[in-house]
Amino acid sequence: MIKIHQILPAIVFGDAVSNDALALSGILKEMGYDAQIWSEHIHPSLTKTVRRIDKWNPGKDTVLIYHMSTGSPLSCKVRDVTARAKVMIYHNITPPEFFRGYNRSSYDLVRSGREQLAMLKDTFDCVFADSEYNCIELREMGYRNVKELPILIPYADYGKKPSGPVMDRLSDGSTNILFLGRIAPNKRQEDVIKSFYYYNKYFDNNSRLFLVGSHAGMELYRGGLGRLVERLGLGEAVSFTGKVPFDEILAYYRTAHVFLSMSEHEGFCVPLIESMLFDVPIIAYKAAAVPYTLKNAGILVNEKDYPQIAALMDKVVRDKEFQAAVIREQKNRLADFSYDRVAALHKEAFGRFLSEI
């Protein structure tokens, strides 16, 4: 039986890369392979599923899948180890410039990640990237044999019961604007706040903005955002929830009226798919992988004109016909990323690759 080892620097619940690795592991097992995950930093709840990389000693016959999303000493290990075949799954690496002035170690990490990405150019027999945007980036760097393989999103998980208290708190008749994602400078939460400022002031003063996501490591940025909220006098209208449990995430999606993203760098942007799943109309700034993930769905804005974005939010909230048309396109796009379809694509891609080695 072919042994397949997935390697990733850190694994936690709720993170898109980790979810993808766990889902892929299930698929590979279904296909009859001996699939294992090895990682450096393992969340306590996953210690039974994932093994510690310091004990990793792959045989020559092992097929190795490396998830690339940041810098890590594992990159050198992956390059140097002898394996039957090496595959990379590229989730993109945030350009270091975004972290400058906020977190030196994050900056160094992604900068080394970018350097390692260049270094690994000829290491892999096959490279999968989870968006067309990521494929383009790799090809421009000189990678060959790059194929698009969307990220695995277990749709079924989203059918779970949402948090009751959060559902109650949010379903009080106010308009809920949502952005979900790590508090990080590349996600430009300040621009979400600026757009919301106009929306709240001129269109709907009974509205709230929820910025859901962990700010670990980005305390300086989070501090600046908090100060912006204060300076704009938005006070209670803007909530930074921090990291929240999955059932609360479900509640935020279920009660949201608009998903507003001003992010300037995304490798795929899973929250867009999640918004589609919950029929939340999306307004998103056109940058990096966002237009590729949305394709014909959602509303793209190509310029950060905050008053116009606010007016657009109002339009999509009030004009039910327009809202329905947007959601209709989102539903169509959602079908492209359905777990079954993407799982089948994975089976086909890995099946072919593994049969050829």
Added chain:
Amino acid sequence: MDKEKNIVEINSGDIDVEAIMNEIRQKIRDKGIEPVDFPDMGTLVLESLGADLTSFDTNSFEENIRAVNSQWEISAEMPITSHRKVIGSLIVFGKKVVRKLLRWYVAPVADQSRQFAACTVRALNDIRKYMYYNTARVDALEKKLTILEDLVEKLNPMSKYNEDIQRRIYMMEENVRGLNHTSRQNKDLGVFAGQRLSALEESLKSLQSLQNANRSSHFLQQPGPASQSTGQSSDDHAAPSRSVPSSPADAANPIPAGNPAESSPAGLSAGSAQVDTAPAVHNPQDTGIDYMTFEQMYRGGRDTIKESQKRYLKYLEGKNRILDIGCGRGEFVELMLEAGKTGVKGIDLNESMVALCRQAGLPVEYGDAVSYLNRLEADTLEGIYLGQVVEHMQPAEIVQMARLAHEKLKADGVIIMETPNPTCLAIFANSFYLDMSHNKPVHPLTLEFILQSQGFREVETIYFSELEEKLPKLSGSGLGNEEEVNKGIDRLNRLLYGAQDYAIIGWK
């Protein structure tokens, strides 16, 4: 109007993006949304840090640092003693046994704690050192910043000086461009002059043969060729080349073609034979200077002049038949054509200028103001422009020209006269006497009076080309009459560095 850019992109056939954008723009207008100048993230981050740091207590921090440095060493080996006399040794022994039995369990925890504490203390000490180092650095940087700010303050006047130099360089470049242009045109004019010379030689030859043929009968009634050959200025010859109104039609002129080819400075004096009916615009070339090159060097580039003349467009709105008297290089004529005024015409007394304009396809002809206006029927013109012309004219000519202008303009027609402003004394130092063909400056009130007395119903004066250079005012001098002195400086500034030009606009 340009179509506004849509910020929204929706790739769905069901949605009309244009309609949505129009609705959004309308909403923004209706609500009167004003853009806010948001603070940048760097400032916000610093502000957020500052808010926390105000509560930072250095004394308690130092106390805690001392405490952790003295208490970090955690040990499981605490001394076992007893104060009881008899059973004390037994108790000590018992406790030691228990300690030995538990050592395997307690020691690793204590070791781990000690290691953790050691790392923490080291990190804290490093942070403390780094904090003081950074504080010192910030202090030093703030000092440097103050010095730099002072320096910037001092450099500000330098940058003004620099701007002045840049402006001068720009003007010089404009002049060089103008000179290049002139040199190209001079080349073309050379070819043109060559052709004219050949034609004249041909005429001369034919006249000579005619003279030879008639020598026996002493038929020498045509002095033209003789004076032509000597280059002297006679009435027959010089008059058509200059300004005498009737000269183009002078039957005695033996030179073929109506336009004279030379530019000898005969000027108004030659035409004074008929001054009673038509005193003409004074010919600037009377000075003997190559006026075209002179203008290129000192009047400013073509585009600059045109740009400044745009100020007159509003007065000529809806008017088409416009006469530019003393059109020079034809900038105003060109500007009028660009503004769609097909009825524009320029006249000038400098043949080189006229030739230059014609080469450029501009509707310009040789002629002086008075004779040209005389030829026109009354109430035919809609606009008359005299840019930097009246200062070349004699007072009587100005009055006569204004009278004729009033006669030939239609009702509501407009006359515009631009000239140096003698109420700004700087013009005498800078520009007025630079041009030797200037007669004398005309005071705005004089010109206003002339237009009014010739029947113009409404007259307006506008002033421009104000000098940027000014005398500085006193501030904090401690002088008791500082305010009074500053008022005086204001007056001096107006007198010395005010508007260098003015234009008078009269409506019929």
